[in-house]
Amino acid sequence: MVLTADEQALDTKHLGFTISPHEECGVEEAVRIVEAGGGEVVVLTLGPSEAEEQLRDCMAIGADRAILLKTDGVEWDAQATAAAIVDAVQSEEPFDLLLFGNESADSGNYQVGIRVAYALGLPVVTGLKKIEIADGRARVERDAGGPRDVYEVPLPAVLTVLEGLNLPRYPSVPGRLRAKSKPLAVVEPQRPDSKLEKLRLVVPEEQGKQAEVLGTGADAAPRIVEVMQQLGVA
Amino acid sequence: MNALLFVEPGDDLSLQALSLARSLGDVKAVSVEGPYAPAAWAAAIATAAGDADAIVAAGSDRGNELLAHVAARLDQPFAANVIEVDGDVVTRVRWGGSLLEQARLHGSPKILTVAPHSQPAAEAVPVEVLAVPADADTSVRVVETVSESGGGVSLRDAKVVVSGGRGVGSSEAFAIIEELAGLLGGAVGCSRVVTSAGWRPHTDQVGQTGTKISADLYVACGISGATQHIAGAKGAKKILAINSDPEAPIFASADYAVVGDLHEIVPAISAELRRVRGS
Numbered sequence: 478m479v480l481t482a483d484e485q486a487l488d489t490k491h492l493g494f495t496i497s498p499h500e501e502c503g504v505e506e507a508v509r510i511v512e513a514g515g516g517e518v519v520v521l522t523l524g525p526s527e528a529e530e531q532l533r534d535c536m537a538i539g540a541d542r543a544i545l546l547k548t549d550g551v552e553w554d555a556q557a558t559a560a561a562i563v564d565a566v567q568s569e570e571p572f573d574l575l576l577f578g579n580e581s582a583d584s585g586n587y588q589v590g591i592r593v594a595y596a597l598g599l600p601v602v603t604g605l606k607k608i609e610i611a612d613g614r615a616r617v618e619r620d621a622g623g624p625r626d627v628y629e630v631p632l633p634a635v636l637t638v639l640e641g642l643n644l645p646r647y648p649s650v651p652g653r654l655r656a657k658s659k660p661l662a663v664v665e666p667q668r669p670d671s672k673l674e675k676l677r678l679v680v681p682e683e684q685g686k687q688a689e690v691l692g693t694g695a696d697a698a699p700r701i702v703e704v705m706q707q708l709g710v711a
Numbered sequence: 712m713n714a715l716l717f718v719e720p721g722d723d724l725s726l727q728a729l730s731l732a733r734s735l736g737d738v739k740a741v742s743v744e745g746p747y748a749p750a751a752w753a754a755a756i757a758t759a760a761g762d763a764d765a766i767v768a769a770g771s772d773r774g775n776e777l778l779a780h781v782a783a784r785l786d787q788p789f790a791a792n793v794i795e796v797d798g799d800v801v802t803r804v805r806w807g808g809s810l811l812e813q814a815r816l817h818g819s820p821k822i823l824t825v826a827p828h829s830q831p832a833a834e835a836v837p838v839e840v841l842a843v844p845a846d847a848d849t850s851v852r853v854v855e856t857v858s859e860s861g862g863g864v865s866l867r868d869a870k871v872v873v874s875g876g877r878g879v880g881s882s883e884a885f886a887i888i889e890e891l892a893g894l895l896g897g898a899v900g901c902s903r904v905v906t907s908a909g910w911r912p913h914t915d916q917v918g919q920t921g922t923k924i925s926a927d928l929y930v931a932c933g934i935s936g937a938t939q940h941i942a943g944a945k946g947a948k949k950i951l952a953i954n955s956d957p958e959a960p961i962f963a964s965a966d967y968a969v970v971g972d973l974h975e976i977v978p979a980i981s982a983e984l985r986r987v988r989g990s
Contacts, residue, residue, distance in 0.1 A: 478809055478938075487810070498903075498920040556788055580775075580791075582919065582939070584812075585805055587791045587824075588779035595783035600851045603749075603776050606913075618857065619772075626747070627855040640920040641906075641913030672788035674815040676800065681811050688952065688962050694971035695979035701951070702983045704967060708949060710871045710895060710928045711984060 484677035486552070496531045498640040499578030505645040506638060507576050508539035510610055516573070517541045521565060523558050525550040529661060536656035537648030543661040552584070554671040559592035561666040566597065574615070577637040579604050586673075594635035601635040602628045606642050712736025715760040715820075717743075717768040717777060718838055724769035726832035728825035732767040733833065735796060735821075739763070740838045747773075748843065748852035753780030755841040763820050770804075770824035778822050787818035792826040804829070807919035807942030827923075828946060864898040866915065866922045871897030871930070872947070874917055875905060876940075878933020878955065878973055882910040887977045888932060894984050900924065902934045918943035932973040936961025953977070 479488040496504070507518045520535040522528050523546040532543035546561050553561070566572065575597075577590030594601035607618035607625075613632050618625045620639075648656070691700045705711030714735040718725035720742055732738045741759050743752045756777060760766050766781055768774035770792040782789035794811070795802040804826045805812050816823065843849065866872060873892040875885055885899070892899045900917040901910070917924055919942035929947035933954060934940060941964050944950060952965035953973050962968050969976060 478806075554788065556786075583806055585791060585807070586789075587775040588782060588789055591776070591779040592783045595780075601749075602851055604772055621856065625857045626853045627857060628851060629854050630851055641916070644907075644909065644913075672817040673790055674817065676813045676815060678805070679802070679811040679813060681808070686964060686966065688965040688968035690968045690970075691951075692969055694969075695975040697969045697971070697976065698979035698983040701967075701969065701976075701980050702987060704951070705895070705928065705984075706987075708928050710897075711987075 478680055480678055480680060484679070485675065486678070494527065494531065496534065497578050497582040499580065499582075499638055501645045502640050502642040503576040503578055503638045504535045504538065504540060505643050506608060507574070509643065510574070510608070512539070514610065519544060519569070519572070521546065521562065523553060523561055523666075524548060526663075532661060533653075533656045533659075534648060536659045536661075537652040538646055539652070540659075542659055545661060545663045547663050547665045548668065551668065552675060553668055554673045554675075555584070555586040555588045556592065556672055557669050559589045559596065560669070562589070562593050563596040564666065565664060566593070571633060573632045574610070575599070575633070575635045577635065579637040579639050590635050590637040597635075599633055599635050600630045601637070602630055603637040605636055605638045608636060608638070608642065712765070713763045714738050714765040714767055715756070715763040716740045717756055717766075717774065719769070719771070719773060720838065722769065722771070723832055724771050724774070724825075724827050726835060727827065727830040728767055728769040728774070729833040729836065730830040731793070731796065731825045732765070735765045735767070738836065740836050741841050742838050743841045743843065745843055746853050748847075748849040749776055749780050750851055751843045751847035751849045753777050753784060754847040755843050757781050757784050758844060759839075759841050760820060765821040765823070768824050770826045774824045778824055782818075782822045785820075785822070787820065787822055788816055789818075790814065790816050790821075790823040793823045794826045794829040796821075796823070807939060808945065809938040809942070864896065866898045866900055866917070866924060869898035869924070870927050871895040872900045872917065872924050872926045872928075873897055873930045873932065873977075874900030874902070874934060874944075875911075875932045875973075876902040876934030877904045879905070879910070880933075880974075884974070885911065887974065887981070891930070891977055891981050891984075894981055897926070900929075902937075902940050916943075931961055931965070932977055934961055935959050936964055 518540040520540040521544040580587045604619045609616045714732045716732045792804040793801045875888045901915045919939040925946040949966045951967040952961040953969045
């Protein structure tokens, strides 16, 4: 991994961007819920203008419209992000369901959905791998390390989801074409001072592991089993 | 300086969090009794914190969830998965551990969770058990716990995980992975490519967005070793990588390396295990 010179970000000159796996499942779930029960899917992100591409991807698999909370590319902390989302949500007709990824792949803050729920006075359940909507309630499940805990909450509610909730579809070509003409609203919120203020990113020191070569091909099997026995697992 | 530590009884990650909490000041350790209800538990923690300078928990699913609730209640910043604290500057894990961030935590109290396996476990201390406040919101609570049918060894707790990646080639070819895992009394894992292809269920996925394992031995077969995969595998004490490409990044994270075709090597290991066991 290579950082930019100011140590504020990954150098992404030669990298592409993509939606995080948890959020991708969240979009798929929203589309499935609306396909089954009717309604509208609105997809929202906070990010630079380039994030329009990910919003179009979401509309290509079935989201009806999009909102981009446009930034100048500087990272927002979780509190500021949540506050901007709350403002955007409050300027819309009330939603029955607000879906979030449980945590982002990059910043891993584990809190934006929860903060939005508190600000809007809504119930929140996190880390979900199953959602069933019926009679104005959500019956949801989260992994508890083998067994699964079941929660029931009335709608409207905030739910944060994990990859594994579903297997997201790939956008079709007609879907991509339709996405081009779907509405995308751009809002430019003001960034408040960070309360979790990033100073710099650091690439962790390599652990300097030097693997012990146990052999090549099937001939290595006896040595592998020996090592397994030494480790007490065979 | 006083720190309030939320602990889950019997949880090693909580004892690791205790190590870091001690560096912040005198620690009061608490747990909460009753069925899990995140908002209500967070209310109990926030009340018990009083004028503590810091509120700390393990960076587990529950620790991260509860302290996010506490932070939202108190409208304070929250730093997840911290490995070091120096004054008001925290160093925290990002990108599943591939990058660290140094950040100034402006809040009071300082609310943070401790990244798993970043600290040694401390000796257990007495824990005060908190009751949920009478007026707390318990509307979101566990109403039922469903057990996984079919049993088997859970990926998270298995002593051995035998895992397959793109190199396995198909859903059917996982039979040799299952056979070896069965012989070792372990669990089958896989990489994200495999679940995306529909060869295995997502519950088998090891990685940043899958299961984070803590096995004694992780056997990675035909897995290239993307950073997102390593994020889930590095909790294993030892990693054995089997890959036909000697340049595969997985070898940089491995303790033991075997270069070659997993379709020959994995059945050979199973056969050798049977041989030494005399069956």
